Amino acid sequence: MAKTKRDAFGSKIGIIAAAAGSAVGLGNIYRFPCELGNNGGAAFLLVYLAIVLVLGVPVMLSEFIIGRRSQANAVGSFKKLAPKTFWPIVGFMGVFCGFVILAFYSTVSGWTLEYICKSLMNGFHGKDLAILEQEFSDFHNMGWKNVMWQAFFIFMTGFVVFKGVQKGIEKYSKILMPMLLVILMVLAVRSATLPGAKEGLAFLFHPDFSKLNGEVLISALGQVFFSLSVGMGALITYGSYIQKNDNLATTALSVTLSDTLVAVLAGIVIFPAAFSFGVQPEAGMGLVFNTLPLIFNQMTGGYVFCLIFFVLLAVAALTSTISLLEVMVAYLVEEIHIKRKWATVFACAATMCLGVFASLSLMDNTPFVIGGKTVFDGLDFLSSNILLPVGGMLIVIFVGWYLGKKKFYEEITNGGQLKIRIKTLILFIIKFVAPLAIAIIFIRGLGLFN
Ligand code: PHE
Numbered sequence: 001m002a003k004t005k006r007d008a009f010g011s012k013i014g015i016i017a018a019a020a021g022s023a024v025g026l027g028n029i030y031r032f033p034c035e036l037g038n039n040g041g042a043a044f045l046l047v048y049l050a051i052v053l054v055l056g057v058p059v060m061l062s063e064f065i066i067g068r069r070s071q072a073n074a075v076g077s078f079k080k081l082a083p084k085t086f087w088p089i090v091g092f093m094g095v096f097c098g099f100v101i102l103a104f105y106s107t108v109s110g111w112t113l114e115y116i117c118k119s120l121m122n123g124f125h126g127k128d129l130a131i132l133e134q135e136f137s138d139f140h141n142m143g144w145k146n147v148m149w150q151a152f153f154i155f156m157t158g159f160v161v162f163k164g165v166q167k168g169i170e171k172y173s174k175i176l177m178p179m180l181l182v183i184l185m186v187l188a189v190r191s192a193t194l195p196g197a198k199e200g201l202a203f204l205f206h207p208d209f210s211k212l213n214g215e216v217l218i219s220a221l222g223q224v225f226f227s228l229s230v231g232m233g234a235l236i237t238y239g240s241y242i243q244k245n246d247n248l249a250t251t252a253l254s255v256t257l258s259d260t261l262v263a264v265l266a267g268i269v270i271f272p273a274a275f276s277f278g279v280q281p282e283a284g285m286g287l288v289f290n291t292l293p294l295i296f297n298q299m300t301g302g303y304v305f306c307l308i309f310f311v312l313l314a315v316a317a318l319t320s321t322i323s324l325l326e327v328m329v330a331y332l333v334e335e336i337h338i339k340r341k342w343a344t345v346f347a348c349a350a351t352m353c354l355g356v357f358a359s360l361s362l363m364d365n366t367p368f369v370i371g372g373k374t375v376f377d378g379l380d381f382l383s384s385n386i387l388l389p390v391g392g393m394l395i396v397i398f399v400g401w402y403l404g405k406k407k408f409y410e411e412i413t414n415g416g417q418l419k420i421r422i423k424t425l426i427l428f429i430i431k432f433v434a435p436l437a438i439a440i441i442f443i444r445g446l447g448l449f450n
Pocket of ligand 1: 028
C-alpha cells in the first residue's frame, strides 16, 4: 500500500497555537475555578502551580518526544518505538480516555452555544443572581436541548478534524487564542475593581494550608493534567506533526505558560466577582455560567463583551475537542486503516452515544447515576483523577527508562543542534521525580494509604 504523506504543522507559532489551543479550554475557564472553589482556594492554587512546573512540563515534553520521534498516533507511536512489548496499551488507554473526556466535555461545550444565543438576545440583562441560577438549572432540566447543542458541537468538531491538521486546526487556533487572552484581561480588571472584590482576591491568593489533604492533592494533579491536555496522547498525536528542527523544550514551556496564565486569569475574573455578588465559591457548575453574566451587567458595553466572551469560550472549547477527537481519528486512520472521513464519523457517533448520558445525567431526578455520582461526574472523575495520572506516569517512565538517555538527548537537542543546558536535570525529573511524585499523590488521593 502506498504511504500517504503525513499532515504536519506549517510553522513554529502554529504548533504552539495548536497545542495551546488544545490545552486552553473549558478546563481553564470552567473547570479550574470549580476545582479551586471546592478545594479551598489559594492553597489549591499553590499546589497546582507546583505540580504544573514539576510534573506538567516533563510529561508534556515526554509526549512531544514520543510523538515526534515516532511520527505516529498515540497507539502507533508505542508500537514503533517499543515493538513487541506491552507499551502500546498506554496508547490504547489514551484513546479510550480521549473518548471518555470528549463525552462529558461536549456537554459543557454545548452550553457555550446556548449562552451565545442567550447573549445575542440580551437574555441576561438586568437579571440578578437568583434568576440566573434558576434559569441555569431550568436549562439543565431540558435534557433534549442539552443533547442537541452537544451533538451540534461534536458535529463542528468533526468538521474541522475532517479538514485536517494544517488547514483546520492550525488556522483557527492562531487567531482566536490571543483574542481570548485579551478579553480575559479586560474582564479581570473589571472584576478585580468591583466593590467587595478584595475578599475574592484573598480567597485566591492567601493560602490556608490546613485545607490541604490527599484529596486536594489528587484534585490538583488531575486538574493540571486535564488542563495541560497531558496523560492521554493528545500531545503525542500533535507532537507527531511537529517538525524535526523545532525546539520541543521551549514549545512545551510556552504551551504550559499560556495555559497557566489563562487559568490564573480566569480565577482573577471569577472569584472577585463571585464574592462581590454573593456567589458561593463552591457553586460548582454555576460559578462561571452565572457569575460572568453578572459582571457583564455591570459593565459599559456589557452586551458586546458578553457575546464576544461566550464566542471565544466556545472556540477555546472547540480547539480542545478537536485535539480530543484527533487522537481517536489518527488512531483509526493509521492503525485500523479507515478513511479519514469515516473515521471521523465513527468517532463522533461513538462519542455521542456515551455523551447523551452525560448530558441527561444533570437533570433533576435523573436515572443516570452510578455509585452516587452522575454519569457526568463519574466520567470526569475516571478520566481526570485516574486515567490521566496513570497515563502520565507511564509516559514519563517510558521516556525515562525505556527510550533512555541517548534517545532522550537526541530528541531534545535535535540531534545535537540545540544547546539545552538543563537537559540532565530534565532527564532526572522525568526518570525519578515525576513517576514517584505522581504515584504518591495518586495512591494518597485515592485513600489507599495515609
Ligand atoms: N486541556 C483541555 C482543557 O483544559 C481539555 C483536554 C484534556 C483536551 C485532555 C485534550 C486532552 O479544556
